[in-house]
Amino acid sequence: MELQKFQYDNKTVKMFAYATILWGLVGMLVGLIVAIQLYLPAANLSLPYTTFGRLRPLHTNAVIFAFVGNGIFMGVYYSLQRLLKARMFSDLLSKIHFWGWQLIIVLAAATLIMGKTTGKEYAELEWPIDILITLVWVVFGWNMFGTIIRRRERHLYVAIWFYIATFVTVAMLHIVNSIEIPVSFWKSYSVYAGVQDALVQWWYGHNAVAFFLTTPYLGLMYYFLPKIAQRPVYSYRLSIVHFWALIFLYIWAGPHHLLYTAVPDWAQSLGVVFSVMLIAPSWGGMINGLLTLRGAWDRVRDDVGLKFLVVAVTAYGMATFEGPMLSLKSVSAIAHYTDWIVAHVHVGALGWNGFMTFGILYWLIPRLFQTKLYSQKLANMHFWIGTLGIVLYAVPMYWAGFMQSSMWKDFTPEGQLKWQFLDTVTKMIPFYIARSIGGALFLTGAILMTYNLIKTIKVGTFLEIEEDEAPALTSNYQSHSKEHWHRWIERKPIQLMIVSLVVVAIGGLIEFLPVFLIKSNIPTISSVKPYTPLELQGRDIYIREGCYTCHSQMIRPFRSETARYGEYSKAGEFVYDHPFQWGSKRTGPDLARIGGKYPDSWHYNHMIEPSSMAPGSIMPSYPWLLEDQLDANSTMSKIKAMIRLGVPYPAGYENIAIQDMEKQAKQITANLKKDGIETLPDREIVALIGYLQRMGTDIKVKASK
Amino acid sequence: MKFINYLESITGIGMYPLVSLIIFVAFFALVTLYVINGNKEHFEKLRNLPINENK
Numbered sequence: 055m056e057l058q059k060f061q062y063d064n065k066t067v068k069m070f071a072y073a074t075i076l077w078g079l080v081g082m083l084v085g086l087i088v089a090i091q092l093y094l095p096a097a098n099l100s101l102p103y104t105t106f107g108r109l110r111p112l113h114t115n116a117v118i119f120a121f122v123g124n125g126i127f128m129g130v131y132y133s134l135q136r137l138l139k140a141r142m143f144s145d146l147l148s149k150i151h152f153w154g155w156q157l158i159i160v161l162a163a164a165t166l167i168m169g170k171t172t173g174k175e176y177a178e179l180e181w182p183i184d185i186l187i188t189l190v191w192v193v194f195g196w197n198m199f200g201t202i203i204r205r206r207e208r209h210l211y212v213a214i215w216f217y218i219a220t221f222v223t224v225a226m227l228h229i230v231n232s233i234e235i236p237v238s239f240w241k242s243y244s245v246y247a248g249v250q251d252a253l254v255q256w257w258y259g260h261n262a263v264a265f266f267l268t269t270p271y272l273g274l275m276y277y278f279l280p281k282i283a284q285r286p287v288y289s290y291r292l293s294i295v296h297f298w299a300l301i302f303l304y305i306w307a308g309p310h311h312l313l314y315t316a317v318p319d320w321a322q323s324l325g326v327v328f329s330v331m332l333i334a335p336s337w338g339g340m341i342n343g344l345l346t347l348r349g350a351w352d353r354v355r356d357d358v359g360l361k362f363l364v365v366a367v368t369a370y371g372m373a374t375f376e377g378p379m380l381s382l383k384s385v386s387a388i389a390h391y392t393d394w395i396v397a398h399v400h401v402g403a404l405g406w407n408g409f410m411t412f413g414i415l416y417w418l419i420p421r422l423f424q425t426k427l428y429s430q431k432l433a434n435m436h437f438w439i440g441t442l443g444i445v446l447y448a449v450p451m452y453w454a455g456f457m458q459s460s461m462w463k464d465f466t467p468e469g470q471l472k473w474q475f476l477d478t479v480t481k482m483i484p485f486y487i488a489r490s491i492g493g494a495l496f497l498t499g500a501i502l503m504t505y506n507l508i509k510t511i512k513v514g515t516f517l518e519i520e521e522d523e524a525p526a527l528t529s530n531y532q533s534h535s536k537e538h539w540h541r542w543i544e545r546k547p548i549q550l551m552i553v554s555l556v557v558v559a560i561g562g563l564i565e566f567l568p569v570f571l572i573k574s575n576i577p578t579i580s581s582v583k584p585y586t587p588l589e590l591q592g593r594d595i596y597i598r599e600g601c602y603t604c605h606s607q608m609i610r611p612f613r614s615e616t617a618r619y620g621e622y623s624k625a626g627e628f629v630y631d632h633p634f635q636w637g638s639k640r641t642g643p644d645l646a647r648i649g650g651k652y653p654d655s656w657h658y659n660h661m662i663e664p665s666s667m668a669p670g671s672i673m674p675s676y677p678w679l680l681e682d683q684l685d686a687n688s689t690m691s692k693i694k695a696m697i698r699l700g701v702p703y704p705a706g707y708e709n710i711a712i713q714d715m716e717k718q719a720k721q722i723t724a725n726l727k728k729d730g731i732e733t734l735p736d737r738e739i740v741a742l743i744g745y746l747q748r749m750g751t752d753i754k755v756k757a758s759k
Numbered sequence: 760m761k762f763i764n765y766l767e768s769i770t771g772i773g774m775y776p777l778v779s780l781i782i783f784v785a786f787f788a789l790v791t792l793y794v795i796n797g798n799k800e801h802f803e804k805l806r807n808l809p810i811n812e813n814k
Binding site: 133136137207209211212213276277280281284285286287290291294295298299302303306320324327328331540541557560561564568 | 775778779780782783786787790791793794795797801802803804805806807808809810
């Protein structure tokens with residue numbers, strides 16, 4: 055058979071590697087800054103752009119989509135070409151993909167600190183960026199499938215299955231969760247409301263973990279671990295079962311983020327059952343990774359890259375054991391809203407994704423530059439500093455989470471809550487300090503790696519042209535006469551993609567359709583009315599400032615919560631919440647029934663200096679809300695958008711909304727004046743107070759009738 | 760863009776988790792059967808794909 059010569063595209067791999075390192079450092083640094091702000095709130099510099107609520111989404115987005123995202127593309131572009139014996143399909147598409155993704159990252163960073171956000175966790179980017187993401191993702195898929203079609207190796211190695219499943223599922227998740235109605239160029243409302251929005255959002259959020267942080271990295275594990283260890287994967291059979299079981303089960307698990315909330319019970323149970331089952335395929339992957347090294351553990355001693363990979367796979371095993379445990383309702387009741395969850399995700403992020411990326415970089419960069427790693431010693435140092443960093447990060451957070459949760463639930467013998475919420479916050483401060491030290495160590499390790507790799511790059515010469523040869527695939531492939539159905543899927547990338555899509559879509563459909571189509575799942579409450587224009591504007595300020603990153607709006611039906619916050623939250627209370635703002639973390643108290651709890655002046659003073667109203671509070675101050683003028687002109691388009699979404703404002707209300715808004719603002723200003731506070735009615739703080747005072751009061755109205 | 764509730768309620772919603780479980784177990788069983796009965800040489804070839812590159 056005639057051998058065809060071709061060249062691998064190493065340049066794109068190199069560029070993605072550089073981007074991975076750069077954005078990794080940025081994402082981790084922002085993480086460290088927000089960690090420090092939790093015990094030094096003044097570190098927000100009293101500027102809107104550097105406040106926790108805006109920087110925290112920047113941190114999560116930078117780490118997930120910039121650091122891990124570029125890491126995925128680096129690994130995929132390297133391994134795909136070699137597994138398929140073909141150059142990437144199109145150099146132009148590779149270029150568009152690379153620069154398009156970097157453009158998205160820069161736009162994301164700029165808009166997030168400007169406060170342009172949808173307010174949905176891990177999907178905060180506004181609609182123009184959502185569209186750009188979709189386009190660049192299609193370019194990635196096009197380039198990948200083009201390469202697969204032009205391949206010279208008939209069979210698709212399991213790593214490629216993971217890449218294909220990643221591509222198709224992320225596309226589905228991103229599109230379904232991002233359906234929103236634009237109000238202006240940088241503002242939109244989610245088409246879903248309340249319980250439906252929560253269900254879609256956590257279906258997305260959970261599977262972003264599954265199909266952005268897990269499946270592509272499992273693909274990388276299946277390629278790079280055998281490659282670096284120079285041994286084939288332990289069991290190929292296990293990898294097939296592992297693949298299908300994992301993608302099938304993962305998609306259902308989303309509702310485990312919403313246990314004990316207003317989501318229908320059957321949906322919660324569904325999430326629990328599938329989350330518990332998920333441990334089997336997850337551990338299948340871990341076992342397959344670790345057993346690949348059986349009889350080769352001596353190599354782990356000598357190869358620093360392998361050391362990172364071993365810890366990464368172990369961290370994956372730990373996080374995926376913990377995940378199903380956290381999905382049990384009784385465990386979730388303790389862990390949800392606390393720092394326990396923060397510890398859990400960081401075992402995954404720092405251990406699994408971080409260490410896997412570092413391990414691959416230490417192996418890949420010397421190969422791309424035809425040289426040896428500049429310093430093994432520095433790399434070993436990075437390994438130990440990084441590992442220590444993970445431990446110092448995770449242990450205090452587990453401890454803090456468990457402690458805070460027990461304090462929330464503590465009652466005195468007389469039946470009173472034992473602790474004020476604030477007591478439980480101030481007790482966290484030593485743990486927050488320890489955590490930031492752990493994070494700083496992890497970042498220090500990454501800086502060491504960057505130095506080490508720069509030195510390596512300086513010594514080496516880049517392997518721009520890497521040639522290889524392989525026979526072309528013959529078009530008259532004779533399959534075995536009794537070919538198995540699965541072998542047919544293995545050979546056909548498009549079929550593999552379609553079967554994967556069907557497998558992941560089943561879960562989504564069975565979860566969503568009942569909640570969307572059947573009335574009894576969201577019982578309506580007649581006293582729940584749409585927000586007034588002022589409250590709607592205030593709510594948008596709440597979203598803009600990222601209040602949901604620290605405050606929940608969901609009181610669970612526990613005695614400890616109803617005693618502290620009031621009546622537990624009902625599904626019918628959120629029917630006009632586009633988007634929902636239930637939150638997932640209580641660094642501050644729940645706000646679902648904050649309305650009417652304090653006078654307007656309390657909120658005013660609290661925003662100037664939170665610790666003046668709540669001594670010891672770690673909330674940052676928001677002085678700009680007092681000075682900035684509310685953008686009243688947007689009211690009309692906002693009401694119009696809400697009417698389009700089915701919120702029952704009277705016909706033509708958008709035209710008179712501004713008058714209503716001014717009326718309510720004047721009333722709040724008058725209330726403030728009684729307490730000696732002079733402010734103009736058109737300031738942002740007035741709208742925010744309007745929203746805060748409305749929250750959770752609709753049900754109270756009913757009770758007083 | 761409005762979502763309308765087409766049905767007042769649904770009977771036997773408990774069937775949903777059960778149906779999904781059955782679909783999963785059936786699929787899982789099929790894949791497992793394939794993996795057990797599959798051609799050993801074929802798996803061996805696939806398994807060595809990352810290792811058997813030229814370099």
